[in-house]
Amino acid sequence: MLELREGNKEAPSADRPKGSPADEEREEASKAILCRKCETTISEHRHRFAADGESDIRAFANPHGLLREVVTLRKAWSLELESWASAEFTWFPGYVWRVASCKSCGTLLGWRFESEGEKSPSEFFGLLTASLSGL
Ligand SMILES: [Zn+2]
Numbered sequence: 001m002l003e004l005r006e007g008n009k010e011a012p013s014a015d016r017p018k019g020s021p022a023d024e025e026r027e028e029a030s031k032a033i034l035c036r037k038c039e040t041t042i043s044e045h046r047h048r049f050a051a052d053g054e055s056d057i058r059a060f061a062n063p064h065g066l067l068r069e070v071v072t073l074r075k076a077w078s079l080e081l082e083s084w085a086s087a088e089f090t091w092f093p094g095y096v097w098r099v100a101s102c103k104s105c106g107t108l109l110g111w112r113f114e115s116e117g118e119k120s121p122s123e124f125f126g127l128l129t130a131s132l133s134g135l
Pocket residue numbers: 035036037038039040102103104105106107
C-alpha cells in the first residue's frame with residue numbers, strides 16, 4: 001500500500017515526454033507578441049523578418065534624436081491605423097509610414113510601412129520593442 005501511495009505522489013505532468021526540438025521551434029514560432037500595456041495579442045514570432053535583409057530588430061533615431069528600437073513583422077493585427085501616411089523621415093527607403101496604435105488601449109505601438117512602388121513586401125510593421133511584451 002505504501003509503495004502505491006509513493007507512486008501516486010508523482011504529479012501527472014512530471015513524466016510527460018519532453019517536446020522534440022521541432023516541437024519547441026513550433027511553439028516558439030506561435031508565441032504571441034503582446035501590447036505591453038493591455039496584453040492584447042498583436043502578432044506572433046513567426047512573422048518576424050529582416051525588412052532590410054540584416055536584422056528583425058533595428059534601432060533608429062527619430063527626428064528629435066531619440067533612439068527607438070523596432071521589431072519588423074510581416075503581419076500584425078488588433079491595430080488602429082491612422083488615415084494619413086507620411087514619407088517624412090522614413091526609416092525604410094521606398095516606404096511611407098502610417099501610425100499604428102493598439103486597438104484596445106490606444107497606446108502607440110509603432111508604424112505600418114507601405115511600399116510606394118514595386119518594393120516587396122508591399123507592407124510590413126515596425127513596432128516599438130519598448131511597447132511590446134513577449135519578445
Ligand atoms: Zn494595448
